[in-house]
Amino acid sequence: MSSSLPPVFYHFFRTPLPYARTLVLQEQLHALQLSQRRLGVHKDVLLLLEHRPVYTAGRRQHENSVRDEKLRLTNIGADFVNTLRGGELTYHGPGQIVGYPLLDLSRYSPAMGIRDYICRLQKTLELHLREGHGIKHSASEHTGVFLNPTTKVASIGVQVRHRLTTHGFSLNITEEPLSWFNQIVACGLADVRAGSIEGVEGRPISLMDEIPVLIERFGKLYEREMVEMDPNNEGEIGRAILEVEEIARQAGPWATEPIEAPIA
């Protein structure tokens, strides 16, 4: 246990967040981390949240190539945002836990490599499924977590700049994301469909109940103490977080199902 490393400060957002505004938050926190690192006072953060319905594209997908998809998908009640993370097209929305670890990989000695970082993320999710729900994942050559070769329950997509991470992972808890996932070929895998923990358990699962144990498992895999952040007492980081919380509250209700979905 690397007890010499500072803790990771986490925050769970209670209201589903608009994606674009959360991306702005990530960039704010990343910039703060970069500048504070020069003085050795930067903090590692884990944000846990849900998003309002949104489809996001990865770095490889140029805006021109996804223009038609963007038009189609925004017409069914979702947002569409292009990003600079790895990975391809995916969906985020209520019923799915999204995690953004904003970590400095160079804190570890030797510095944590990217393959190692992704591996631990994947293992955190696999551990959560196993310990929390008795679900054994299906091994796959693809990054992410699968229930069986054609059912994906969790995705990973990350960006690393100067050893600082942004973006992260998503884990389907309830069945709500599924009808949205069915509108696309997610992650560039044509014969794969989305699954959820609720689907396997066959009973309603409370997303909120998943959070504390997921955080614990994250701490285990990254060998860090996990400390809850008090945004009221966390300076610039805290203020930025509270601002997004307020914007999310004021945004009102969202579509729980695709509007006039052409595919059942």
Place this chain on the structure above:
Amino acid sequence: MQSILRRTLASSNPLLRCRASLSPRAISRHFGFRTIVTKRYTAEHECVAFDETTGLGVISITDHAQSSLGDVVFVELPQVGTEVSQHDQIGAVESVKAASDIYAPVSGKVEEINETLADQPGLLNKSPEEEGWLCKIKLSNPSELEELMNEEEYQASYEH
């Protein structure tokens, strides 16, 4: 081994004795001519192989970088003609769903990019510092090389 080579060459080759600021790391045969190539490294695992006669630096990532990245599936490169400053972002590498930004070790103008990487991104894993070269920069300020690490310093920097 390298230092013995350097001492032998220094005593026999008057050209080498004049190079006080940049100690040559390798002599390479290029189209029958002997050129001096200086390799320097950054803490973020970028490498520049500078050829004094052409003024071009071949930019690549190191073998250590490619092994810690995983299998490369996509490489983003700058446009030919781009002017870059040292430490500017000049591209990215994607592997295992992680997009990792690459930074310019030196300032200058991008003269050439490795087009093969579009179809064969795996070259970055197979041959990071040779066939998997990223781009060639015409250095605007070769003295920047002195701020970077030589091979020994680089290897010491990540082997804790």
